[in-house]
Amino acid sequence: MSVLRSSECVFCHFSRSSRPAAVARRQFHSSPVHQKRKPRFPSVKSSSNDLNITQAAKEFPTSKNGQIPQHYSAEQRAAIEAAQKLIDLEKLEKQTGLRTDPWKMKYYDDLTKIDPVVDKPVRAPWTNIDDKSRLKTEDELEDDLIKFMQEIPAPKHENDFDPTLWDKFDKNLRLTVGREEAERAPRTALAPDLPNISETPRPKKTTKGDEVVVEEPPSPALVRLMQMTGYDRRQISRLRVKTVIMHQVVNQTRLGKISKTYVLSVAGNQNGLIGIGEGKAAEVTEALIQSQYRAIRNMTPILRYEDRTIFGDVSGKVSATELELYSRPPGFGLRCQKYIWEICQCAGIKDLAAKVTRARNPMNTVKAAVEALLSQKNPEDIARARGKKLVDVRKVYYAGQT
């Protein structure tokens, strides 16, 4: 090992992350978690068996022995007969009885039944495709028709014919032989076994007392946001989302000026999550929605001391904008400019002072403030890194209650 190599801390692997756990996210791969495995041993073929069942079946007297039920086929009965001859009953009883040896299992389970908790669940088949299905022959169709005709009750007078009977027959008539689902709900090449998401959902109607509340279906953008964040509609509506900057921006092309709206939004759950999002579109509403959804998507946890202020002083810099955020005692309030105030409101910070020391560009101020909030270091991590013991004197003084 070269001494100049960068050193890696072994203990880092054991340390739990100082940040709170991230919110549940979508799965980033489409492959199933458990791959279907091949059996470790090939199944034993009947050809390898010494017993020739077909031969035995021929020798087996068809209904001589009354003990074997008649619904078995000749081969099965032969196999049973052969097994009865081979197996010593006394030995079998000894072997299959409850074990008494010291290595016996300490539980008694009925392994013939499927336990819904322990065992692999039995699921419905993945597809309803049937390889053996085929079209009915003309004779079979003819048989169906004859069967239908025979089932029609005898007419009482000349015009006594119920047309619904024919409709029912026409509807239920199957054109293929095999599994019914294979014909009724066949696989299509367009969307094999996937839910049809292109179908626009209908507005959901719920009755609240006497009035009927019509809930609009979520827009595709909102659906994507819900999929990305794992939040449902109600949780998203509970977040605090504020648009802090909105202005026109112009791109000069050889065809003329192309004007668009730029929007910067801040989102947070007022409990330690904060995110900012930028949106730009020709339409104001579109840019607004874009920026707000991006802000929700970008939400990340920040550290807060006693859920009210920050850990020590932090600084952030974006471009020419430099700012400093200062932690303050309880009841101090938010003494800072409006952009930082809005971020603190969304994040749930109650006591803070701030100073923007250089340029005060609104967009860069918002970005620098978020950067500063994210750059906080957890004192516990610092103590652990230096191998020191850390005690929060405030907490000790107030007997663990702040």
Next chain:
Amino acid sequence: MSLVHLANTCSHLQNASRARLGLTSIPDTKFHLKLMLAMQNSGFISTVVRGGPTPPPTHGLLSHPTSSDPAAPIEPVTRHNISTRRLWLGLKYWNSTPVLEKLSLVSKPTRRIWMDVTGLKKLVLGQDAGYVKGLRKPGECIYVSTDRGILEARECVEQKVGGMLICRVG
């Protein structure tokens, strides 16, 4: 007690930390050695070993050189080898960030700052004292050169001694 050399050392250590080096060397002086031992006491650096121009061999079990390794005894300083002696420092990292992130002088070669206990107490409480900013970042330290050796500002307040502020480490 050259603050010019210390300024260079501070910059060098900051650069070495940012480059994620495991071991680096600084010129061997009594002042540097005392400061580095104080910093090691605070947990900023893992090892301080006096060696020559090449890094001392690593310890058999540890991944870095140690001063108490019987297999690699430290060469005594003589007037023949004194110019080539260097202090080899093991740098620390945690959660893939350096433990020693920022290192800057408080006293400058052209203006040294001395402070008494009352001033140091203010600094430790996070208040500004004179032109010196208080320790308001979590885990920040100021080292003070006193007549009891180089101490951290909090130790100075504890022992009620003042002295010259050397550098601020965070």
